[in-house]
Amino acid sequence: MTAKPLSGPAAIAALPRNRLIGEFSLWSADLANMERDLKRIEAHADLHHIDVADARFTPGFLFFPDMVARIARLTVKPIHVHLMVEAEIVEAQTRQFIEAGADLVTIHAENGEAGLRAVKLAHELGAEAGVVLRLETPVSAIEPFLPDVAFVTLLGTSIGVKGQSLSDQACPRLIEARALMRKAGREADIILAADGGIRHETVPLLRAAGADTVVLGSLAFGDPDLAKRMAWLHGLKAAA
Numbered sequence: 001m002t003a004k005p006l007s008g009p010a011a012i013a014a015l016p017r018n019r020l021i022g023e024f025s026l027w028s029a030d031l032a033n034m035e036r037d038l039k040r041i042e043a044h045a046d047l048h049h050i051d052v053a054d055a056r057f058t059p060g061f062l063f064f065p066d067m068v069a070r071i072a073r074l075t076v077k078p079i080h081v082h083l084m085v086e087a088e089i090v091e092a093q094t095r096q097f098i099e100a101g102a103d104l105v106t107i108h109a110e111n112g113e114a115g116l117r118a119v120k121l122a123h124e125l126g127a128e129a130g131v132v133l134r135l136e137t138p139v140s141a142i143e144p145f146l147p148d149v150a151f152v153t154l155l156g157t158s159i160g161v162k163g164q165s166l167s168d169q170a171c172p173r174l175i176e177a178r179a180l181m182r183k184a185g186r187e188a189d190i191i192l193a194a195d196g197g198i199r200h201e202t203v204p205l206l207r208a209a210g211a212d213t214v215v216l217g218s219l220a221f222g223d224p225d226l227a228k229r230m231a232w233l234h235g236l237k238a239a240a
Contacts, residue, residue, distance in 0.1 A: 072101025166197025
């Protein structure tokens, strides 16, 4: 088992804030060779992103606690679990994935009061919490979560489907979210993430719109020179 130097809120608080965070979506790894791909990205990743889907809130099934537990034993990097699940199971899923090794669990604002309870539960269990929004949900839906989360993630494509183009609304929504974070007095405390439609040509736009991290899929896993790709990513500047 790999011993992590930091876990939970401490691991998330230690993420770099002076450059784009390298967040790798393990949905884009070779799932039959996960251990090999984890070894390949370990030196480059700041954070592993794991999508969980219940085939009701989003199309299809994705990742389960036993696999997350196995991944957690193979990496020293923090694990971010994105729960794309219905409200009636979000609290149980929060508990299961934290027990499996998640350092951060992001919960959909669309889960409403159950989502707020799940954020509280994550903290009680010693993990960090975040909030995430579907593309069609008004950005204002994050406001009840802002006092208690360390991550805000905005989807830039329809939920749960790979290979889509970035929505024209993605960048304006990031700008709106950052304004709400600032209004709440939490801008310095919350990491703003963009997820979906991540391409070579879209990452600079998302960074300029205020993203602190983008969830890298094929852009990273499909690049034969990962060190060069990450040097490019780290060099992108946020808007002044």
